[in-house]
Amino acid sequence: MHKIDDKLAKVTARIHQAAAAAGRDPQSVQLIAVSKTQPPEAIARAYAWGQRLFGENYLQEALDKLIALQQLEELEWHFIGPIQSNKTRPIAEHFQWVHSVDRLKIAQRLNEQRPSHLPPLNICVQVNIDDETTKSGVSLAELPTLIAAIAPLTHLTLRGLMAIPAATDDPGQQRSAFAKLRGALEVLNLQGYRLDTLSMGMSGDMESAIAEGATFVRVGTDVFGARS
Numbered sequence: 001m002h003k004i005d006d007k008l009a010k011v012t013a014r015i016h017q018a019a020a021a022a023g024r025d026p027q028s029v030q031l032i033a034v035s036k037t038q039p040p041e042a043i044a045r046a047y048a049w050g051q052r053l054f055g056e057n058y059l060q061e062a063l064d065k066l067i068a069l070q071q072l073e074e075l076e077w078h079f080i081g082p083i084q085s086n087k088t089r090p091i092a093e094h095f096q097w098v099h100s101v102d103r104l105k106i107a108q109r110l111n112e113q114r115p116s117h118l119p120p121l122n123i124c125v126q127v128n129i130d131d132e133t134t135k136s137g138v139s140l141a142e143l144p145t146l147i148a149a150i151a152p153l154t155h156l157t158l159r160g161l162m163a164i165p166a167a168t169d170d171p172g173q174q175r176s177a178f179a180k181l182r183g184a185l186e187v188l189n190l191q192g193y194r195l196d197t198l199s200m201g202m203s204g205d206m207e208s209a210i211a212e213g214a215t216f217v218r219v220g221t222d223v224f225g226a227r228s
C-alpha cells in the first residue's frame with residue numbers, strides 16, 4: 001500500500017474513533033487534507049484514495065496546484081492561510097471555502113470579487129482563541145462586531161469559526177481551547193446566526209477537537225508526512 005493511502009486510512013480511522021467516543025456521527029466530521037508544500041502528485045494520490053477536500057496556505061503555490069490538477073473532478077479547495085488584502089481576487093475566484101478571514105476588509109473584498117456565476121464563498125472567521133500576539137485571528141471580544149458586519153454580505157455564506165490554539169500535548173488544555181471556540185459559536189447562534197461549522201483540530205490535537213464539536217479537522221503531517 002502507498003504511504004499516503006496508509007496514512008489517510010489511519011487518520012480516517014482516528015476521526016471515526018474520536019467521533020464514536022464523543023457519541024457523534026462520524027459523517028459530521030470532515031477531513032481537510034492540508035497539502036501545503038506537497039507536490040501535485042501527492043494530492044493526486046490522496047484523490048485516488050478518495051480524499052476530496054484539500055487545504056492550502058500559500059496563494060501562489062496553491063494556484064499552481066489548482067492548475068496542475070484541474071482535470072480532477074469534485075476537488076474542494078479550502079484556503080486556510082493568512083490573507084493579504086491585495087491577494088483576495090484569486091482566492092475569491094478559485095476556492096470554495098476560506099477559513100482565515102479575520103478582518104472586515106478581507107471579507108468585503110472577497111464579497112466584491114466573488115464571481116457572480118459561482119455560488120457564495122463559504123467563510124469561517126478565524127479567532128485568536130488564546131490571545132497570542134504572534135497569531136492571526138480576531139479576538140473573542142471583537143468577534144461579535146466582525147460577525148455582524150460579515151453576515152449581510154451576499155456573495156459570502158458565513159458558515160462558522162476557525163482557530164489554531166497554542167500548541168500543547170496536554171489533552172485537557174487542548175479541549176479547553178476548543179471548548180472556548182464552540183462556546184463562541186453557540187453564543188452567536190443564540191443571537192440568531194445559523195453557523196454550522198467549527199474548523200479546528202490538526203495532526204496533534206484532532207481527537208480533542210472532535211470531542212469538542214469540530215466539523216472540519218485540518219490535517220497535514222499525519223496525511224502527507226513531515227513537511228520539508
Ligand SMILES: *Cc1c(COP(=O)(O)O)cnc(C)c1O
Nearest residue numbers: 034080202203218219220221222
Ligand atoms: C499547516 C496547517 C495545518 C496542518 O497542520 P499539521 O500539524 O501538519 O496537521 C492545519 N491548519 C492550518 C491553518 C495550517 O497552517
